[in-house]
Amino acid sequence: MRILVDVMGGDLPPAELVRGGIAAGRELDIEIGFVGVPAVIRSALDEESIKEGSRFSIIPATQVISMDDAPVRAVREKRDSSLLKGIIALGNGHGDGFVSPGNTGAVVVGSILTLGRIRGVPRPGIATTLPTVDDGVVVVIDVGATVDPTPRHLLYFALMGGSYARDVLGVRTPRIGLLNIGTEKSKGNKLVQHAFTLLQQSSLPFAGSVEGHNILTAHPVDVVVCDGFVGNVFLKTLEGGTSAVVHLLRAGVGRGGMRTKLGGLLLRPVFRHLRHQLSYQRHGGAPLLGVNGVVVIGHGRSDARAIAAAIGVAKRAAEVGLNKRIAQGIEGWGKVGS
């Protein structure tokens, strides 16, 4: 098993991502292919006293796609970028999965154009995993690959997200919910109302509509299906809500007197644990589902630990044959006529 890692396109320096790759390679007992400028990667390997070889190899790339690059243009013009070279290497069978903390739009466009879609999948979706307060997880799909989907696209997000939750994350029978603004069937915009009907008619374990205020606390479903624009807003707003509370709390303790300061000191371990619970980085990358290959998108600010977690996600997806299972699920649909 070899996972390819784009070490150039993230916000953090390549050496940090190489460290994450080495750690994951050792811990998971797999090969890692680092994609990027060879001299930079070699120097990072040297620092860790690692020799280039089959265990830790280098796939050379001279260009970098930055976070601000327009995706379609970047994919077209930066053919020798680490992001695209990684996807091309994956497509050529030089790896079992690819991880990039780079420009999400470019990963999506590059993957569709280079790897193609899984037979039957109309559009890919990015599936992110969030921790719930009961120590479980919830998968949200799509969080940004397809921003103007049709109701039918949402149906395929549901199938792919359910397969990911079951086959990779180990949720036995994932309940699927539709992100909406009320739980009654009449609620929502046209897209969501139509998708509701399609989901109800499908063979998927559809549990109805869910709302943003209790997804992490009540854990009503295991997979939340939404339009990529809405899913991205959802994700960022969740972060906004939590960071607002943390801000206010810190300010409250800072403003207080001796008693408050002492209280803050005594609760320090609780605050530290809270920060750890809220750190989505732990949960690693978000797979781009629906393309012909295991592609995992890491957060732009991914550090060594986050990139190692994303590599773990790619490894599991590759070893359970997630894409084959998705393809089988779609074939099964064909037969039952839904």
Place this chain on the structure above:
Amino acid sequence: MRILVDVMGGDLPPAELVRGGIAAGRELDIEIGFVGVPAVIRSALDEESIKEGSRFSIIPATQVISMDDAPVRAVREKRDSSLLKGIIALGNGHGDGFVSPGNTGAVVVGSILTLGRIRGVPRPGIATTLPTVDDGVVVVIDVGATVDPTPRHLLYFALMGGSYARDVLGVRTPRIGLLNIGTEKSKGNKLVQHAFTLLQQSSLPFAGSVEGHNILTAHPVDVVVCDGFVGNVFLKTLEGGTSAVVHLLRAGVGRGGMRTKLGGLLLRPVFRHLRHQLSYQRHGGAPLLGVNGVVVIGHGRSDARAIAAAIGVAKRAAEVGLNKRIAQGIEGWGKVGS
């Protein structure tokens, strides 16, 4: 000045809402018209030793539109509901504003059909006010009135939200932002990309796209413009994010030993203040902008204090002539050709 209050359609008992109306009537020195079942209102007034009269009057209604009623049908069939009777009384000039904590969809449909729209406004929008961590406020419009808007509708939300922020909330020169999934112009779905262009070409103080992760913390703009579906998801997800943190924090303190428990005890005033800061109820109701009349929607769980705050919003909107200012803003647009 008289504000009409629907005391039947909320989640809390009418007596609670009557108490809120009495408090607001006294504090703001205005008349209150309670809309609902007379016997119920009278008994609530009796409890507070208030005599029915011009100061605190009753507008009789025998029916109640529940939260689960389908809006269009409810408005058509429950003609004698407190919600609809209040809107009709407002339309007939028996009040200067109307407040309802009831079925949002029914308030929107009832207001459009009964009061009509402000000349030139294509669709109404609900403007909610959120507290920022720097003790300011941010207006979000629309949060649920128009779930399938066009780019042009968003342009009018921007104008109305800006007027509300300036004329009612006292923000001197409100900066307007478009809720998006990135700050570059190329980001977003078709609706948002087109709206971006319209906003840029307009005479409004447009500051570009904003994202959900820092609206309350960085306070980048004073007015956030969005599609009603996305705005409603935004609002509920913000609540979801804050409540997840509060849950985790409480669990962390509960699980801890003596030191942690003592820390929790010492920080109790900070936690209490935090709860107060996060209570959106304080910020009262959300006006339905774009209809011919001052209509303020309260949270379904509005208690006496929340309903009093919503009455305060209605009073200020009425006294500054908000709808006239919005109409003038639109006329001005006509002249400058934007």
